[in-house]
Amino acid sequence: MVVAENRVQSLDDLPPELLQSIFGHLPAHFCLSTVSRVCTLFYRLIHDDNWWNGRKKAVNLVVNEREEEREEFSLQRVICRAEREEPRWRRLSEQKMYSLSGHYGAINSCKLYAESSGEMRCISAGRDRTIRLWDLDRVVTDAHTTNEKEGVESTLASLEVMNRGEKKEMLHSVDLAHSGWIWVVTRPNSSNVTYSSGWDNLGEEMADHSIFHAGNRSTQSRICCRWSRLDRE
Amino acid sequence: RIYPLMRVTLTTSDGASVTVSRQLTKHSGFIEKAITDMAVDDNAVPLSAVAVDVDDATLKLVIEWLTEHRDDALPYPEKTDEERRADDIPAWDQAFVQKWDTKEDQQQTLYAVITAADKLDIKGLLDMTCKTLANKINGKTVEEMREILQLECDFTEEELAEIRKENAWCEN
Structure with a gap:
C-alpha cells in the first residue's frame, strides 16, 4: 500500500x-x-x-x-x-421599539452618539423649534423596570405610562432654540459641542448643554453643508 | 436523473477502493461529472469506477458524512448574506468533527477533509469544515492563532511595524 x-x-x-x-x-x-x-x-x-x-x-x-x-x-x-x-438592521421585527414624547412638531433631524463614558445619547430637533437631549440607556432600563412593576407586556404602552410621569429620560431641553424650523442638529465625533441650524439663518453652538449664538450666517444652505462636513470628521 | 441503486467504485490515492451508492456520490460534483463524462447509460450500466485523489482514511470520513447527509437538498443552496455566519453548524456535524480533535492530530484531519471536500466538490461538507476552522480561530489573538494553526511568524520587524501603522484605525 x-x-x-x-x-x-x-x-x-x-x-x-x-x-x-x-x-x-x-x-x-x-x-x-x-x-x-x-x-x-x-x-x-x-x-x-x-x-x-x-x-x-x-x-x-x-x-x-x-x-x-x-x-x-x-x-x-x-x-x-x-x-x-x-x-442591527437585519431583523427589524425582532427589534424593540421605544416611543418617547417630547416634540409637538415634525422631527427633522436627530443625532445618535455615545458620551466618552459610553452612555448612549440622542439629540433631536424639529419644526417645533426645540432641541431635546435624550438618555437612551435610561429609556431601555426604565422600560424594563416599568414592565416588571406593572406586568405590562408591551414596551410601547409602558413607555407612554412612563412619559406621563417625570420624563427622566429627557436630560435637557431647549425650547425655542431657533426662531424658525430646525433642519439639522449634529455633533462631530469626539467633541462636546452640538451644532444646529434652522430656517432662521442662524447656526447655534451648544456646548455642555448650554446654548449660545454662533452668530449670523449668510445663507442657510452654507450652514447645512458645514454641519455635514463636521459630521464626517 | 439519479438512480439510487446504481453503485460507484471509488479508487483512492493510496490504492484502496470503496463501493458506494449513487445516492451518496450525487452530492460530489467531481464524481457526478466523472460519471457523466464517461457517458454511462443510466439504464444499462449499473457500475462505474472513479479514481479520486483522496486517501483512504479521509475518504472514509467523507463517506460517513455523505451517509448522514444523503437526503440533503441539491443543488446546495447558494450562500446568501445571512448564511455567511459560522455559528449554524448542525449538531451531528459538530460531534463528527469533534472526534478528530486530538492533540497528536492537531488540525490535520480537518485540513485533509477540507481538501477532499474541495477536490470532490462537495459543497455542504466544504462549507461546514471551513466554518469549523473559522470558528476555531475567531476571536483569538495573533499569538493564539499561530499556536492553534502551528504557523511561524515570518514577518520582519520593519514589516510588523508597517502593519501596525496601517492597522491603527482598526485596533480595538
Whole structure:
C-alpha cells in the first residue's frame, strides 16, 4: 500500500482560495486587525482586492461613485463598518421599539452618539423649534423596570405610562432654540459641542448643554453643508 | 436523473477502493461529472469506477458524512448574506468533527477533509469544515492563532511595524 504523501500537513498547504473562503466566515475587522498579522501568506490573502470585492457583494454594499473617488476612501474600512451595522438592521421585527414624547412638531433631524463614558445619547430637533437631549440607556432600563412593576407586556404602552410621569429620560431641553424650523442638529465625533441650524439663518453652538449664538450666517444652505462636513470628521 | 441503486467504485490515492451508492456520490460534483463524462447509460450500466485523489482514511470520513447527509437538498443552496455566519453548524456535524480533535492530530484531519471536500466538490461538507476552522480561530489573538494553526511568524520587524501603522484605525 502506498502511503499518502500528499496529505496536507499544515494550513498553509491548503489552496489559497480555500483559505480565503475560510477567512470569509470571519468578520472583516478581525481579518484585518488580527488574521493578517499571523504570517505573510495570510497578509497577502487578506490584502487581495478580489477577496474584498467578494465581501462587498456579500454585504450588498452599494458605494456611491463620488465617494469611491475620494482619496481617503477605503473599501476595507467601509466593509468593516457595514458588517458592524448590518446585524442591527437585519431583523427589524425582532427589534424593540421605544416611543418617547417630547416634540409637538415634525422631527427633522436627530443625532445618535455615545458620551466618552459610553452612555448612549440622542439629540433631536424639529419644526417645533426645540432641541431635546435624550438618555437612551435610561429609556431601555426604565422600560424594563416599568414592565416588571406593572406586568405590562408591551414596551410601547409602558413607555407612554412612563412619559406621563417625570420624563427622566429627557436630560435637557431647549425650547425655542431657533426662531424658525430646525433642519439639522449634529455633533462631530469626539467633541462636546452640538451644532444646529434652522430656517432662521442662524447656526447655534451648544456646548455642555448650554446654548449660545454662533452668530449670523449668510445663507442657510452654507450652514447645512458645514454641519455635514463636521459630521464626517 | 439519479438512480439510487446504481453503485460507484471509488479508487483512492493510496490504492484502496470503496463501493458506494449513487445516492451518496450525487452530492460530489467531481464524481457526478466523472460519471457523466464517461457517458454511462443510466439504464444499462449499473457500475462505474472513479479514481479520486483522496486517501483512504479521509475518504472514509467523507463517506460517513455523505451517509448522514444523503437526503440533503441539491443543488446546495447558494450562500446568501445571512448564511455567511459560522455559528449554524448542525449538531451531528459538530460531534463528527469533534472526534478528530486530538492533540497528536492537531488540525490535520480537518485540513485533509477540507481538501477532499474541495477536490470532490462537495459543497455542504466544504462549507461546514471551513466554518469549523473559522470558528476555531475567531476571536483569538495573533499569538493564539499561530499556536492553534502551528504557523511561524515570518514577518520582519520593519514589516510588523508597517502593519501596525496601517492597522491603527482598526485596533480595538
